[in-house]
Amino acid sequence: MKVSLTGAAETLLAPLYARALDARSPRPLLGDTTAAALLDTLDYDFSRLGMGEAGAVGVALRARYFDRHVRDFLAAHPSATVLHLGCGLDSRGERIAPGPDVRWYEVDQPDVIELRERLYPPRPGHETVAVSVTDPDWPARIPTDRPVLVVAEGLTMYLSADEGPRMLRGFVDHFPSGEMVFDTYARFAVRSTRSMALFRQTGARLAWGVDDPRELERRVPGLRLIEAASAYATAKGADLSHLPTALRIRLRIDTEVLSRLPLLGRIGHISRYGFGKEGHV
Ligand SMILES: C[S@@+](CC[C@H](N)C(=O)[O-])C[C@H]1O[C@@H](n2cnc3c(N)ncnc32)[C@H](O)[C@@H]1O
Incomplete structure (x- = not known):
């Protein structure tokens, strides 16, 4: 299937490719076999995205971290609404x-949802919003x-x-109440x-930067920060031991050294916020 996305929509191909690379690696961190299968059906030159092995490990760890929050929320709230933005x-x-x-609800721009609907069969309880x-x-x-749980990975920027x-x-x-988890x-x-x-x-451009996740408590009345992890620190505890030595050293530097430096440690965050009367915190 020919892919003719451009701009921000086209960037979705990078994390998709990363998850497929992870799934095809000898010891996957995320194991997203759907991503690997989708890749085979898409007519697109993934080499142009600059996604390598280290980037793929980072994306797989990030996705796994988000997945854990979603699972935890649904374990606490088995009857819930999930908005999967971007x-x-x-x-x-x-x-x-x-x-x-x-x-x-799977939410994205109309051209993305149109492609998504061609690739994913309908599922009970799942809706798309274009x-x-x-x-x-x-x-x-x-x-x-x-x-409600609002989850947005790789969107806010x-x-x-x-x-x-x-x-x-x-x-x-x-x-009335819920949580939001997103990266900035x-x-x-x-x-x-x-x-x-x-x-x-x-041709995509990033625009919105957030230096401190607490900024959003001031800008969005009612939002309460529950936790914020440095984007690098999310890899902590992950089993990277099976990776090739050069890649492992690079990731160790990223996760253990850079995250301690005052500036680089704050390259980004994955933050979880609560809001509303029930206060799911
Ligand atoms: C880097 S991709 C991430 C995709 C997905 N979350 C993932 O991790 O594979 C960014 C996504 O945000 C979507 N996006 C960007 N701006 C948007 C907007 N204003 N409304 C809806 N979706 C948007 C793009 O279409 C794209 O699917």
């Missing part, structure tokens, strides 16, 4: 296999009768500094991505 072609729903009382998450009206379509907080305020206003890049990291192959090739 879902791209991620098979998180397949990996998690949520229970029958979970309503799961919309820009910056559209202030779409959350009104989602019922508010269950606790594509929004503008006004759009991001406005989107988050929209969820806090619409849903620091401002300097957003600026420094311009020369990267992924952005040169796709």
Whole structure:
């Protein structure tokens, strides 16, 4: 199937490729076999994205970290609504296999959802929403009768500094209670991505940087930070021992040395916030 995405939409091919590389490695960290199978059906030159072995390990660890939060939330709230924002072609729903009382929405831009619907068969309890998450009206379509989990991996940095907080305020206003988990890049990291192959090739531009996850408590009244991990620190405890020596050393430097440096340790965060009366914290 020919892929003709451009800009921010096209960037979804990088994490997809990374998860497929992980699945095909001798000892996968995430083991997303759906990603590997999807790759075979797509007519696209993945070599242009600049995704290598180390990048693939990073993406697999990040996805695994997000998956753990989703599983924990659904274990505590078996009857819940999940908004998977900027879902791209991620098979998180397949990996998690949520229970029958979970309503799961895959949300992305119309061209992405159109491709996604051609690749994924319909599943009970799963719906797609073809919309820009910056559209202030779409959350009104989602019922508010269950606790909500908003999960957004690799999305916030594509929004503008006004759009991001406005989107988050929209969820806090619409849903009585829930949690949000998403990653952010620091401002300097957003600026420094311009020369990267992924952005040169796709033409996508990152815009919104967040230096300190607590900033969002001020900008989005009602949001309470539960935890924030440095993007590097998420790899801690992962079993990297089977990786080739050079790659292992590089990842060790990333995870154990860089995360201790005051500036680089804050390249980005994966943060979890709670909101609403019930306070799922
Ligand atoms: C780097 S990809 C990440 C995809 C997916 N979360 C993953 O990890 O594989 C960024 C995704 O954000 C989506 N995106 C960017 N801006 C968006 C917007 N305003 N509304 C909806 N989706 C958006 C893109 O279409 C793309 O699917």
